[in-house]
Amino acid sequence: MLSRRTPPSRPFGTLLILTLAGTLAAACSGPGSGAGPGETTATAVTAEPTCGSAPVTVRGYFETGFPMAKALTDEFTKQFPNVKWDVREDQFAVITQNAPRVLADDPPDLMRLPQVSELVKDGLLKNLDGYAKWFGWDKWPSGRLAQLRMGPGGRPRGEGSLYAMGLNFSVTGVFYNKQLASRIGLTTPPATLAQLDEAMAKAKNAGIQPIQQFNGGATGGLAFPLQDLMASLGQPAPVNDWIYQKPGATIDTPSNVEAARHLEQWIKAGYFAPDVNAVDYAQMVSRFTAGQGLFSFNGDWESANLDKLMAGNAGFFPMPPAQAGAKAAGMSAPLTVGISAKAPHADCAAFFLNWVATNGKAREVAVQTGGSHPMGPADAPLPRIAAGTVTAATLEAAAQVDRDGTAMDFIANATGAIYAKSWTPQLQKLVSGEQTPDGLLKSVQRDYADQVGS
Amino acid sequence: MTRSSNLVAAPPRPSTVVGPPARRRRRSRRTGWAGWLFVAPALIFYAVFVLRPIVLTVQYSFYDWNGIGASRWAGFGNYTKVFADPELYDSILHAFELILFFSGVPVLLGLAIAATIRRIATSRLALVARTVLFLPQVIPLVAAGIAWTWLLSATGVVNQLLSALGLGKVTKAWLGDSSTALPAVGVIGAWVLLGLCILLFLSGMSKIDPALYEAARIDGAGVVREFFAITVPGLRQEIGVCVTVTMIAALASFDIVYVSTQGGPGNATTVPGLEIYYLAFSQREVGPASALAVVLMVVVLAVVLPVQRISKEDKP
Numbered sequence: 001m002l003s004r005r006t007p008p009s010r011p012f013g014t015l016l017i018l019t020l021a022g023t024l025a026a027a028c029s030g031p032g033s034g035a036g037p038g039e040t041t042a043t044a045v046t047a048e049p050t051c052g053s054a055p056v057t058v059r060g061y062f063e064t065g066f067p068m069a070k071a072l073t074d075e076f077t078k079q080f081p082n083v084k085w086d087v088r089e090d091q092f093a094v095i096t097q098n099a100p101r102v103l104a105d106d107p108p109d110l111m112r113l114p115q116v117s118e119l120v121k122d123g124l125l126k127n128l129d130g131y132a133k134w135f136g137w138d139k140w141p142s143g144r145l146a147q148l149r150m151g152p153g154g155r156p157r158g159e160g161s162l163y164a165m166g167l168n169f170s171v172t173g174v175f176y177n178k179q180l181a182s183r184i185g186l187t188t189p190p191a192t193l194a195q196l197d198e199a200m201a202k203a204k205n206a207g208i209q210p211i212q213q214f215n216g217g218a219t220g221g222l223a224f225p226l227q228d229l230m231a232s233l234g235q236p237a238p239v240n241d242w243i244y245q246k247p248g249a250t251i252d253t254p255s256n257v258e259a260a261r262h263l264e265q266w267i268k269a270g271y272f273a274p275d276v277n278a279v280d281y282a283q284m285v286s287r288f289t290a291g292q293g294l295f296s297f298n299g300d301w302e303s304a305n306l307d308k309l310m311a312g313n314a315g316f317f318p319m320p321p322a323q324a325g326a327k328a329a330g331m332s333a334p335l336t337v338g339i340s341a342k343a344p345h346a347d348c349a350a351f352f353l354n355w356v357a358t359n360g361k362a363r364e365v366a367v368q369t370g371g372s373h374p375m376g377p378a379d380a381p382l383p384r385i386a387a388g389t390v391t392a393a394t395l396e397a398a399a400q401v402d403r404d405g406t407a408m409d410f411i412a413n414a415t416g417a418i419y420a421k422s423w424t425p426q427l428q429k430l431v432s433g434e435q436t437p438d439g440l441l442k443s444v445q446r447d448y449a450d451q452v453g454s
Numbered sequence: 455m456t457r458s459s460n461l462v463a464a465p466p467r468p469s470t471v472v473g474p475p476a477r478r479r480r481r482s483r484r485t486g487w488a489g490w491l492f493v494a495p496a497l498i499f500y501a502v503f504v505l506r507p508i509v510l511t512v513q514y515s516f517y518d519w520n521g522i523g524a525s526r527w528a529g530f531g532n533y534t535k536v537f538a539d540p541e542l543y544d545s546i547l548h549a550f551e552l553i554l555f556f557s558g559v560p561v562l563l564g565l566a567i568a569a570t571i572r573r574i575a576t577s578r579l580a581l582v583a584r585t586v587l588f589l590p591q592v593i594p595l596v597a598a599g600i601a602w603t604w605l606l607s608a609t610g611v612v613n614q615l616l617s618a619l620g621l622g623k624v625t626k627a628w629l630g631d632s633s634t635a636l637p638a639v640g641v642i643g644a645w646v647l648l649g650l651c652i653l654l655f656l657s658g659m660s661k662i663d664p665a666l667y668e669a670a671r672i673d674g675a676g677v678v679r680e681f682f683a684i685t686v687p688g689l690r691q692e693i694g695v696c697v698t699v700t701m702i703a704a705l706a707s708f709d710i711v712y713v714s715t716q717g718g719p720g721n722a723t724t725v726p727g728l729e730i731y732y733l734a735f736s737q738r739e740v741g742p743a744s745a746l747a748v749v750l751m752v753v754v755l756a757v758v759l760p761v762q763r764i765s766k767e768d769k770p
């Protein structure tokens with residue numbers, strides 16, 4: 001009966017009704033809880049945070065494919081049998097998308113985190129200053145935790161209250177294939193940028209692909225060599241200021257333009273594979289381990305894998321500076337985990353984080369299973385690692401960057417959208433010749449200013 | 455309860471002329487209620503999982519909101535952004551470009567292939583051809599996307615074939631080159647949708663009266679004439695369905711693009727579906743994401759409704 005009377009243009013009618021309903025609903029009240037500016041003050045810790053002696057189940061949310069978190073929780077339960085773990089795992093991309101909602105609706109005690117500024121802004125993470133003071137985390141080398149410190153409302157980063165911790169910290173640099181290196185007479189790692197350039201030119205002439213890198217899809221892997229060149233030709237501090245959203249910071253500086261031009265020279269010289277814009281991370285690793293490239297710009301999370309697949313044939317060096325004798329810099333970041341603002345077992349989670357950084361057995365797990373440098377005080381002993389392995393080389397580089405204070409966060413972490421929406425498309429355009437080095441930095445800076453909004 | 459109300463509602467035996475219409479009205483109302491009862495479960499699901507999200511999307515599109523914190527009224531600001539931001543605007547244009555591949559190729563090629571298969575309908579080859587061509591519909595889109603990224607990679611089968619034919623100079627990473635990435639994505643879509651169109655056309659052809667073909671042949675019509683004079687007009691509705699389904703697939707595409715290029719290289723293959731996803735879940739800009747979703751819905755309706763109208767016109 002109804003349908004007979006309805007005019008034939010029903011979809012338009014439906015659309016009209018929907019629009020009206022939407023407008024009405026919109027006029028009533030906005031979505032969202034209207035959460036406050038977030039937890040800006042630290043909870044004072046007056047008694048030792050522990051897991052107690054009564055049985056307790058702590059909930060963790062970690063990243064799939066990285067067995068370290070599981071190995072650590074297993075070891076923890078072995079030492080503290082009253083603590084059971086309820087662990088959920090997901091891919092990092094899923095965690096990135098879920099983090100705000102999970103922390104708001106179904107908060108785990110401990111969670112692997114993406115970029116934290118936004119989460120702090122929404123008041124979803126516990127302020128860890130009280131724990132840091134109690135456990136003495138504030139006496140560790142300051143560079144290790146700088147990336148996890150935030151001002152009120154989540155910015156600027158790099159200073160202020162501590163909102164997350166690392167399970168370990170990774171370092172990036174240049175991996176190389178020792179057999180291919182010896183074919184072009186490269187016996188010691190390049191000490192300057194000029195020597196690195198020379199090695200690449202030699203490789204190209206010898207018919208060896210100088211660099212295996214990824215830059216396809218939504219993952220602009222040329223950000224690795226670009227940022228390495230920025231640090232090599234300039235200083236890490238201004239790059240960090242930009243990443244930390246310090247007022248007035250810009251990525252469009254003369255030395256960074258020089259770095260982008262240098263990268264363009266590498267592209268034009270054919271140092272990257274011709275299909276680099278279609279290569280994803282996994283492809284890059286499989287090509288490099290198959291011996292199809294001399295260098296690869298990557299991080300120590302791949303060390304254990306390279307030691308297995310290229311035993312004795314893979315080496316690592318930090319990106320060499322342009323000036324001989326200058327300190328080498330590198331991207332280095334903690335494997336970030338945080339405690340939810342609503343965590344029921346926050347004290348136990350904090351105790352666990354301190355244990356991970358200071359317990360000898362836990363530090364061993366961080367290195368052997370995680371492949372990266374453990375957190376903790378500067379003088380804490382390092383687990384023994386076989387000499388000559390990539391893992392040993394990356395551990396040494398991590399310690400060096402840590403000592404020199406030349407660690408940088410990733411330029412991809414400056415804002416939530418800067419990597420996917422700015423660096424990646426612009427770097428892909430640089431490869432295809434649709435963008436200039438100057439234009440690249442100007443475009444990224446424009447997007448950054450839009451997003452940071454001041 | 456229904457029964458008792460029926461009893462109450464049962465009218466006394468009519469003694470006047472107005473009786474019968476009144477009774478008819480009552481009965482229709484009664485069956486109406488029963489109808490609603492049967493429809494209710496589906497309707498509730500539809501309302502909760504389709505209508506409510508649409509209404510909420512429209513609501514969100516008027517706000518500045520990150521999905522968690524407080525929201526701020528933004529008026530039509532998000533809609534202005536959709537048309538002012540070249541990246542979002544371009545994504546809509548890309549979707550229209552994809553229509554060429556997603557709709558044009560499957561419909562035209564599908565017609566030709568279906569007509570050919572019909573002519574060899576009795577042979578075993580027809581069965582094989584039908585199965586092979588429909589296979590892409592059965593394969594999950596994500597698997598198809600991954601398989602095609604291998605085929606189209608720099609060392610993939612496509613380039614190997616080209617090299618074998620002496621065309622080594624034109625080989626490239628098809629999905630990694632900004633000039634060929636979108637057409638390459640289009641080819642994947644065409645491959646997926648071709649089978650569906652062929653199947654629809656074949657079933658449509660089986661409904662065409664064979665006497666028409668016989669008559670045409672007696673009148674001296676050739677294969678081509680037969681095709682244009684009988685097959686195509688006879689398939690008008692099927693073509694309409696095919697064009698509609700494939701156009702929606704092109705405009706609302708997500709999975710194929712997400713698996714094969716993720717919008718790259720350099721925004722060459724961004725489509726609205728992908729932008730909505732990135733905006734909402736990576737950039738946490740729920741307002742612009744919702745506004746783009748509403749615009750996409752309107753665009754889809756604006757494109758599809760005329761097609762429906764045309765394909766149904768002049769039908770007996």
